[in-house]
Amino acid sequence: MNVAANEKEVKIDTAYPYRTLSYFVEDPPTGNRVDRFLEAFAVVLQYTDYKSLLDSYCTTNNKCNRCAVSCPVYQVTGNPRDIPCYRTNLLLEVYKRYFSIGGWFKSRLSSGIELTEELIDEMAEVFYRCTACRKCSMECPMGVDHGLVTRLGRYILSLIGISSKALKVSVREQLEGETHNTSKVPKVALLNTLDFLSEELNDMFGVKLDFPVDKSNREYVFFCAVSDYLMEPDTLMGNAIVLYAAGDWDKWTIGTQNYDGINYGLFYSDWHLERIIQQLVQEVTRLKGRNILIGECGHASRSAHDFVPMFGGKEAYPVVSFIEYTLNCLQNGKIKLNPDIVTERVTYHDPCNMARSGWIVEQPRTILKSFVRDFVDMEPKGRANYCCGGGGGLVSIDEIHDFRMEIAGKIKAEQIAATGAEIVIAPCANCKKQLKELVEYYDLPCKVMGLHDLILTAIEIPNGKSAVERKEEAEMFAM
Amino acid sequence: MDAWIEFAKGPLFAVSFLIMILGLGRHLFLQLDGLVRRKGRRLLKAPWRKIFTDSLSWVIPVRHIVDVHRTVLFSVSSYIFHIGVIVVPLFLADHIILWERLLGFHLPKIGTLLADVLTVITIACLLTLLGCRLFVERQRGVSRVSDYVLLVAVLIPFLSGFLASQPQLNPISWRAMFLIHLLSAELLFVLIPFTKLAHIVLFFFDRISQVHWQLRPGAGDMVSETLYGKEAKV
Structure with a gap:
């Protein structure tokens, strides 16, 4: 059944790149956030157990899109940046590039992805466009837990000062x-x-x-x-x-x-x-x-x-x-x-x-x-x-x-x-x-x-x- | 040509197979090591029952296909594809000899007709998967080059193997086709551990990734202390 709001004009800015975040951040970090992000990521990997999980997800994520059609956000927006697999992949690519041998090797051979200020902005936005409901994880044939990765992304961002006020x-x-x-x-x-x-x-x-x-x-x-x-x-x-x-x-x-x-x-x-x-x-x-x-x-x-x-x-x-x-x-x-x-x-x-x-x-x-x-x-x-x-x-x-x-x-x-x-x-x-x-x-x-x-x-x-x-x-x- | 075939059947086959086994073994070791050494006893507290029933629901995934009905074509062809891709390479009569030579034991074999039908179905499924990637917008949007390359890489050994066994359909000489079959299969062996095809073993670790909600006590404190010192504030 279709529902519609009555006489309401709503403007939601979903245009990429996400220059401004849709939520408030207390004292947003300035200066070189890239290095701080990588430092925080490295420390998290050192003390927590996420490493083997990320290793496995990096290799296997399949882009089959079953998560897209079960995601309540993507189903409404149709914006590819709201696809759970895409969102998860942002963090995985950073992990692969900076914390795995294969990524390092690949970066010597070709200009692959680099962590940039824009990418940090994008992560900050998309990780808070997810309700962490984990419905997509239930429909992932591989069993990739997008909710867990979103949470990890938010955790690393919060360590450099980006989190909802x-x-x-x-x-x-x-x-x-x-x-x-x-x-x-x-x-x-x-x-x-x-x-x-x-x-x-x-x-x-x-x-x-x-x-x-x-x-x-x-x-x-x-x-x-x-x-x-x-x-x-x-x-x-x-x-x-x-x-x-x-x-x-x-x-x-x-x-x-x-x-x-x-x-x-x-x-x-x-x-x-x-x-x-x-x-x-x-x-x-x-x-x-x-x-x-x-x-x-x-x-x-x-x-x-x-x-x-x-x-x-x-x-x-x-x-x-x-x-x-x-x-x-x-x-x-x-x-x-x-x-x-x-x-x-x-x-x-x-x-x-x-x-x-x-x-x-x-x-x-x-x-x-x-x-x-x-x-x-x-x-x-x-x-x-x-x-x-x-x-x-x-x-x-x-x-x-x-x-x-x-x-x-x-x-x-x-x-x-x-x-x-x-x-x-x-x-x-x-x-x-x-x-x-x-x-x-x-x-x-x-x-x-x-x-x-x-x-x-x-x-x-x-x-x-x-x-x-x-x-x-x-x-x-x-x- | 014969020399090439002999080379591909002999040393090249052994080397590529070894690379696959070692590569997959490395994945297996790193994952098990990561789980056992980092998680330790916390593994026992994981919701294994839930993980097990969740995984079991994918053995015959009717519910998943009905629930997420907008991916029916992709889901069904991907499921059937996996049957073909496991059964044909392992149990085809011609392959049995190969496995016996390499591993030293005898696998049960399937009939030629069944093998042919399965191969055709697998090829059809592969083409469907490729079509989904090309023409379904949301899927094309997130696909990487490797997603297409790997589909083709799996397609070639199946197609060449089928054509080599069907002389009336084969446009080129049997030997050339057979060589293509051998080389493409060997290429696939090498690709497996380095690409998403490694889900042959990593699949099991993805499926149990709920155990990673068993967070490490004290890790949060250590992270904050390292980054911001003992006086770290919220």
Whole structure:
């Protein structure tokens, strides 16, 4: 189904050469960037394990173009510079020329590629025109992981000072700031929000719940995308009420030293990735917690699940996604969801970091199908689902809003329109932000919610208002 | 001419085959070394199950072809091409003798008719692949010279081998055709380790490249420290 934005004039400059970057860079590097790039590349190769990977990719990349037709960006722009294989090849050619014997030999025989200032500009632009969704990697017959190469390219660029200002400022606050979180939410604001949520839950369910803060020796230490505390109260209330209904209210806690699951290091830097994971693990150790419970956030789930075992050392706590936790409660009969509440047509968006690069595909569908009457899947679905268009940290870069809407998210908008759904479920803070903007941009007749927002409306709890009562109250309030 | 054929069959064949084996062996060694020495125990934590099922889905890649349906022609011909390119050179009756002389053991052989049909199909597939590269714009846009050269380099031994075995179709003398067949096959042997044809062995390492998400603990710190000193800031 085709979608079109109404009466909007958008100009996206995709002309090559990329003289100006489409995103802001803090203190862009000047002078001889070529030497610094090569120096950074050499140091990265020295200390990390990417060398054998690049050796293999350099030799085998086949240019078969299956990646092109699975890439949501290329399918919209038709610009050959957006083909994943082309983008990957930029970095591979530099590697081959400067770090392999064959490349050195070839450069003596003929004038092959040279790393130039223009090439650095091009890399800086194209590596941030990719949402790192890794759909192309799934369709590469060789198994070349373009997402991994894009990430490596961004890492080397960040070492010479080229990275998105939005991401960098957030990471700086998380690692070196006072609040230790990306949205700069101070502890006081967190406590106020939790009070507010507690009152809301009281109004809604008629039960008084005090959020457990800084409690020691709990089963779960909870981390969500910190922006949820500002923008997604329903998701958090949904999380809380599941914990209450399952009888686990005294088994979890929120830490006040660090309550942010976001890890932008996953998108552009090994260094930040590791340090943020260590910070997360420290907080669990401080609270003597036993498990890390990650709220509805795609890349937080993936980075914790994949990298806590790697960087956590002896303190590598098990990581549980909230979706898994809820499914477990549902299957053990610890929570009940009323199947008569949600009458709208519902569809589910797979966050890339949960499905394709993660392990959460069927779990949310099982939960949804248990209480939603009219559930439809997108086409394609599951691990083959398209990216929302805001992956790889792009959603946090406000200045490329038009790119995310017109190009990266267009296929997603068409997918949603084709389902005819009234509610789109996206259990990821980034996807939700992007999809809400998309729905508004293309005037799609649906609303975007988190999985636990929907559970919040349908859950039945002991000694509280029933789901039907709550629905009636909400409808009266709406009138 | 006979002397040339003898030379191509004997020393030249041995040398080119040796270059291929040594070249591929070097790739294999470097990759295994890179994985084992750099990754070490972290290899055990890689998502092997996922890697294995992903790779298995390419053995009969119906889903991949249906999902990415805009590349059907390329995908199907490339898949069938690989069957021909593995089966014919290894199991053709005339080649069996060659392998036996070189390796000392006996491979099973396929019938002449099957071999002929497979060869024709392989040649057709090769031409289709070449056509895709030439006429599909997005593919032409990213293709390098070597992508075309290698297709031709694979085509010549197949074409010359087929013509040499079909006297009624052969426009030139059998000996000349046979010599072309020998020399082009030997050229291919030499090209294999130095070009993308090295995916004969590197393919396996590409497929498991998800293990490279198993990052090295402390590497990020070392990189920043080396470039910006201990006081490196975000």
